[in-house]
Ligand code: 13P
C-alpha cells in the first residue's frame with residue numbers, strides 16, 4: 001500500500017555507511033522487482049550497487065530486456081527516458097535525481113530543430129526526401145520522436161558509423177544533432193571531406209550558412225558539444241606521449257576531431273573499458289573521457305601493472321551524472337519499498353510512439 005512519500009530532506013545528510021546499509025536493506029526487500037542500471041560515469045559509491053552497467057547502447061538494450069517492475073536509472077535524464085520508451089507499460093523507469101540532465105542534450109530542442117528543418121526546406125525543398133535527421137541518443141525524447149516522424153534514426157557513440165551509413169544510403173544529406181564532434185568524427189572516418197560537413201548554428205538564421213554551403217554539405221553538424229570532453233586538447237596527448245612513447249591514447253568520440261585524430265583508439269565508454277581491460281599487463285594508457293570511469297579503471301587495473309591516466313590536468317567531471325548520490329539512491333529505494341514511486345520518468349505517449357520508431361530503427365541497424 002502506498003504511504004505518504006518520504007521526504008528527501010531526511011536523507012540529504014545521511015552518513016555514507018548508513019546510506020550503504022539502507023540501500024542494501026531496501027534492495028533485499030525489493031528483490032527482483034527493482035533493477036539498478038548504472039552508467040560508467042557514475043560515482044564509485046553508487047556504481048558498487050549496480051546490477052548492470054554499460055554505455056548508452058548497452059543500457060538501452062538492457063532496459064528493453066529486463067523484467068523488473070522498477071528500472072532505477074543511475075545515469076542522466078535522456079537515458080531514463082530511453083528506458084521508459086523501450087520498457088513495457090507495466091514497468092517504470094525512475095531517475096533518483098531529476099536534476100541529472102545532460103548539458104549537451106539541452107543544446108538542441110524541438111523548436112530549434114523544427115526551425116532548422118523549415119529553413120533547410122526553403123533552401124533545398126522537401127527535406128523529407130533529401131535529409132535524414134540523426135539524433136545522438138543524448139537528446140530529449142521529443143527530438144527522437146522528430147527523427148521517427150521524418151524517416152530518421154537515433155545513434156550512440158558505439159553505432160554512429162553504421163547509422164550514418166544507413167542514413168546516407170537513404171537520402172543525400174544528414175542533419176546530425178546535437179553533438180557536432182561525434183558527427184564530424186564519424187563523417188571523417190568515412191572519408192567525407194571536412195568542407196562537406198558544415199556546422200549549423202541554431203541561433204543564427206539558416207544556421208549561419210549560405211545556400212551554397214547548405215547545398216554542398218553532406219552532413220550538417222548541429223553546434224552542440226559536451227563540456228567535459230571539450231576540455232581535452234591535443235597538447236595533453238603530445239606531452240604525455242613524450243613521457244610514455246610506448247603508451248596508448250584512447251578517447252571518446254565526443255572529443256574534438258584533433259584529439260580523436262591524435263588518439264590510438266576512439267570509442268564509447270564500454271569500448272574504452274573493454275580495450276584497456278583486455279590490454280597486456282604493464283601497458284600505459286591516457287584516457288580522454290569522464291573522470292569517474294578513468295579513476296575506476298586506474299584502480300581496477302593497478303594490480304596488473306597498468307597505468308591509466310586522465311587526459312586533462314584540470315579535473316572535469318560530468319556534474320549532472322554526479323547528482324546521483326547515495327542519499328538520492330537511498331531515498332528512491334526506500335520510497336519504492338514503501339509503495340511510493342518518486343521521480344518516475346514518463347514520456348508522453350504521443351512522443352514515445354515516434355521516439356520508439358527511431359530507437360527501433362537504431363537497434364535493428366546496430
Ligand atoms: P556512452 O554511450 O559512450 O556511454 O556515452 C554517453 C555519454 O554521455 C558520454 O559523455
Ligand code: SF4
Nearest residue numbers: 102103104226228318
Ligand atoms: Fe552529457 Fe557530457 Fe555528461 Fe555525457 S559527459 S552526460 S555528454 S554532459
